[in-house]
Amino acid sequence: MKIELLKKSQLGKILAIQEAVLEEVGEAQFSPVPRNQISCRLHQGLSFGAYVDDNLVGVLVNFLDEAALPIYATKMGIPINLDAGYAQFFYIVAPAYRGQRIANQLLNQAIHAARQQDVQHVVATVAVDNVASLKMLFENRMQIRYAGNVYGEKIRFITHQDLRTPQNVDNYSRQYIASADIAAQQKIISQQFVGVGIQTSESGVAIGYEKMAPPEQATHQR
Numbered sequence: 488m489k490i491e492l493l494k495k496s497q498l499g500k501i502l503a504i505q506e507a508v509l510e511e512v513g514e515a516q517f518s519p520v521p522r523n524q525i526s527c528r529l530h531q532g533l534s535f536g537a538y539v540d541d542n543l544v545g546v547l548v549n550f551l552d553e554a555a556l557p558i559y560a561t562k563m564g565i566p567i568n569l570d571a572g573y574a575q576f577f578y579i580v581a582p583a584y585r586g587q588r589i590a591n592q593l594l595n596q597a598i599h600a601a602r603q604q605d606v607q608h609v610v611a612t613v614a615v616d617n618v619a620s621l622k623m624l625f626e627n628r629m630q631i632r633y634a635g636n637v638y639g640e641k642i643r644f645i646t647h648q649d650l651r652t653p654q655n656v657d658n659y660s661r662q663y664i665a666s667a668d669i670a671a672q673q674k675i676i677s678q679q680f681v682g683v684g685i686q687t688s689e690s691g692v693a694i695g696y697e698k699m700a701p702p703e704q705a706t707h708q709r
């Protein structure tokens with residue numbers, strides 16, 4: 488498997504993978520990104536494709552939904568603007584190639600590239616029961632900053648990472664909350680906690696929340 492930058496000429500293939508995933512999981516789980524929002528940032532060097540034997544089997548795309556950006560900023564309480572440098576990712580891996588850490592590597596590479604371009608804010612939205620996606624987001628230090636309605640009636644987490652000033656957390660404050668319990672998560676987020684980890688068990692999926700800490704009090708940086 489090799490990872491390479493996506494180019495504008497690959498727009499058709501990206502749309503085809505997105506279409507296939509929509510048929511597989513439906514819009515409740517995956518919100519399709521419109522063509523113009525995908526194409527407008529393909530030239531920026533933050534979108535990557537995974538290839539096996541020259542076939543595109545996974546994509547991670549930096550897209551731009553300008554109307555949504557101020558809504559995300561308000562919901563998370565973070566003053567994000569385009570001038571500060573902003574990347575928003577969606578990612579898809581073809582079903583036959585899942586579980587091989589392809590999405591994880593794509594995200595890792597994209598965050599590395601974003602840091603090199605001095606992008607400050609990285610954002611990704613995710614369905615509350617998308618375990619694979621949540622695992623790779625947390626492994627790449629994305630933090631849940633909002634839980635609730637994002638696209639109309641759809642319930643999502645908004646995850647964020649500040650690449651210039653990483654948000655430190657206090658590991659000793661960790662509390663687990665069922666990922667389906669949106670009210671409890673909204674409450675803990677309002678108490679200055681962020682989601683940083685996931686635990687799966689027979690009783691379901693739980694998100695680990697830790698309290699935000701100022702740099703000098705941090706016990707660990709995620």
Ligand SMILES: CC(C)(COP(=O)(O)OP(=O)(O)OC[C@H]1O[C@@H](n2cnc3c(N)ncnc32)[C@H](O)[C@@H]1OP(=O)(O)O)[C@@H](O)C(=O)NCCC(=O)NCCS
Pocket residue numbers: 508512516517576577578579580581584585586587588589590591592612613614617618619620622623626
């Ligand atoms: C989410 C998605 C991109 C993950 O791709 P992937 O390459 O299979 O992910 P990875 O192999 O990097 O796996 C990440 C973690 O999730 C785990 N995982 C993978 N599939 C899983 C599943 N169906 N259920 C639970 N865990 C799963 C992996 O074991 C791995 O965990 P680990 O680090 O503890 O080993 C892929 O499942 C997908 O395309 N889903 C449909 C589209 C979508 O939901 N995109 C995300 C929203 S933008």
